[in-house]
Amino acid sequence: MRKTQHIEPVSRHNGLTLVLAGLILMPLVLAVGYWLGGRAQLVVVFLFLVGMIITILGALKLREPRYSFSLSHDHLHFHHKIGGWSLHWSNIIRVDQARLQSGLDLVELPYIGIKIRDYDEFLPLMTPRLAVHLLTEQRPLLAMALRHGAISRYELQEWLVEDSRYRSAAGQDYQGLTAMLAHRMTHLRELYGYDLLIHESSLDRDAADFVTLLRGYL
Template sequence: MQDIIEIRSQVKRNVIVSVLIGLVGLSLASITFSVLPKSLYLIGIFLTSASLVALLIAWVKYREPQFSFLLSKTFIIYKHRHGQWQLDWSNIQRVDVPKVTHGLELKSLEMVAIKIKSYSAFLEKVSPRLMTNILMEQRPLLFQTMPSTENCATGNCHSDDMLEHDYFKDSNGAEYRGIQAMFANRMTKLRARLGYDIFVAGSELDRSEQEFVELLRQCQQRVLVSTSDDEVI
């Protein structure tokens, strides 16, 4: 296994292309305003708007970290513009592409999911800002297995289900409050429904979800084998 395996997010791609499209569009818009009659200014306004959107997309892409994942011999680091989390290989219980039931079929989500062994070891290595962002961005996951309104006595189950308590106590007795507790409660809820604690969108990867899952499994296996060999020696 390499010392560091770097995974580049798809979101980071084509930054220069987006900038060029935006600049070319603005140039064409300027020419349109100077050449066409006022009755056709709507074309120039459309080009200007589209160009500004392209430049905005380029700016969003530019703000993303150069690499979304760093895989070392001891841990995984996930990087996001709002922060990062770190997870030791030894703390991973299972990794796979999550699936949900739709009718009689199982549908794979375009995500990679990880089930961890210890919440405490993980919570201490997640940026608070990233926790907040994940709580907001991953709300749609709750809708995958949300309780039916028909089985809800109050009729407020959906809105109540989106809220997380700000107190959490793990199996070892460690207590958490605030954003850490809310994040831990969300992981607990997702584990109960989908079987996993951490979810990463496929757009954060440089390959398919299944290929990334296989990479993580291979890396973890090599790390565990290497650790076992060191202990024997």
């Protein structure tokens, strides 16, 4: 039996360092500005704003969940600050780095693709907030497909606002945001061969190594 592994995303790295750097820089800049007595005021204001931005960026990183994935013997879990989803390994057909056909070439994308066997085991887990997030997060994938000629501009416009009614292969009806997410998944499968695509910023290693790790569990 494989032991559970937790993946800390690279997007969360250096969050505390950035917060501390910003908190040190801002009062230091104010002290220097006071000592200068009004000279180089624009430079002081600029550096103070830089310190504030660094602090905010670090705080945003720390707001992210500590782990992006948990890999257990039975399930693959994805964690997000507004929710998460879970897939039994038996419900995953395959995983790989996503690629897109561009002319005669296959272009590797900074995404991990997951192809699902049964939507009805996945869709009921979706909260409205998470569905909205996924729909928004995946829009660049549609734009990318347009740039590479995989879809037309008309199809892009149609798919940006998905149909709010969906019937699964097993006859289960979905409505609203869940239905829109289901349609988006079918479109991603048509374009990329996968229903879910996760950006490599959620990983703790390069995409090829993470695919190897997932396949070991799968």
